[in-house]
Amino acid sequence: MNAKVLELPLPPALPGLGDWEQRVRLMVRPRRYEHVRRVAQLAYQIALSNGLSFSEANAAYTAGILHDIARDLPDSELLRLAPAECDIDLRHPLALHGRAGRTLLEHWGYHDQQVLEAIEDHTTGPRAGHQISACVYIADVSEPGRGVNDDIRELALSDLSSALNRAIVSKVTYLQGRDLPVHPRTLKRFEALPKPPASLILTPLPHAEE
Numbered sequence: 001m002n003a004k005v006l007e008l009p010l011p012p013a014l015p016g017l018g019d020w021e022q023r024v025r026l027m028v029r030p031r032r033y034e035h036v037r038r039v040a041q042l043a044y045q046i047a048l049s050n051g052l053s054f055s056e057a058n059a060a061y062t063a064g065i066l067h068d069i070a071r072d073l074p075d076s077e078l079l080r081l082a083p084a085e086c087d088i089d090l091r092h093p094l095a096l097h098g099r100a101g102r103t104l105l106e107h108w109g110y111h112d113q114q115v116l117e118a119i120e121d122h123t124t125g126p127r128a129g130h131q132i133s134a135c136v137y138i139a140d141v142s143e144p145g146r147g148v149n150d151d152i153r154e155l156a157l158s159d160l161s162s163a164l165n166r167a168i169v170s171k172v173t174y175l176q177g178r179d180l181p182v183h184p185r186t187l188k189r190f191e192a193l194p195k196p197p198a199s200l201i202l203t204p205l206p207h208a209e210e
């Protein structure tokens with residue numbers, strides 16, 4: 001665990017989250033549950049260190065806990081919950097687990113739209129200007145248990161916007177450099193970014209598991 005992360009604050013117990021967290025614990029493998037707890041903690045810390053309010057940081061923490069709720073469902077269930085929008089979705093249904101997680105939570109009565117958007121977008125990239133989604137996206141790709149993207153995590157703790165640009169540019173560059181398809185939603189985020197300086201294109205992001 002990165003020392004800087006350990007120095008940062010933890011969120012208070014959030015009313016009502018315990019029952020939802022218990023559902024996550026039942027839905028995902030034990031190692032995944034440890035991952036979601038690290039993502040939640042880091043998303044909260046990124047939010048606070050970038051000047052977001054405690055309310056927004058709590059939403060980032062909540063989305064971190066819930067973001068992978070559909071991650072261990074079979075492909076057939078992912079496609080049922082989140083019908084394919086493109087060829088990539090059909091060929092790689094795992095990419096649907098963000099949208100599927102949102103559908104599942106809505107079906108169960110969860111309705112915080114900021115949290116739901118962060119969950120939906122964590123696989124393909126946050127919509128422009130959605131700070132809570134950005135916190136969760138960055139925390140997901142850089143939480144210390146991943147063992148990669150330490151530079152993005154460090155950058156996010158002081159400059160979320162630059163970290164997000166770097167993460168998306170790196171992901172698209174990595175995929176395109178290997179002739180792998182880029183999800184249309186990710187490409188849309190990428191094309192909306194200001195043209196980055198070459199210094200941003202540094203990190204080959206391994207995104208085997210999102």
Ligand SMILES: [Fe+2]
Nearest residue numbers: 067068140210
């Ligand atoms: Fe995740």
Ligand SMILES: [Fe+2]
Nearest residue numbers: 067068071210
């Ligand atoms: Fe995920």
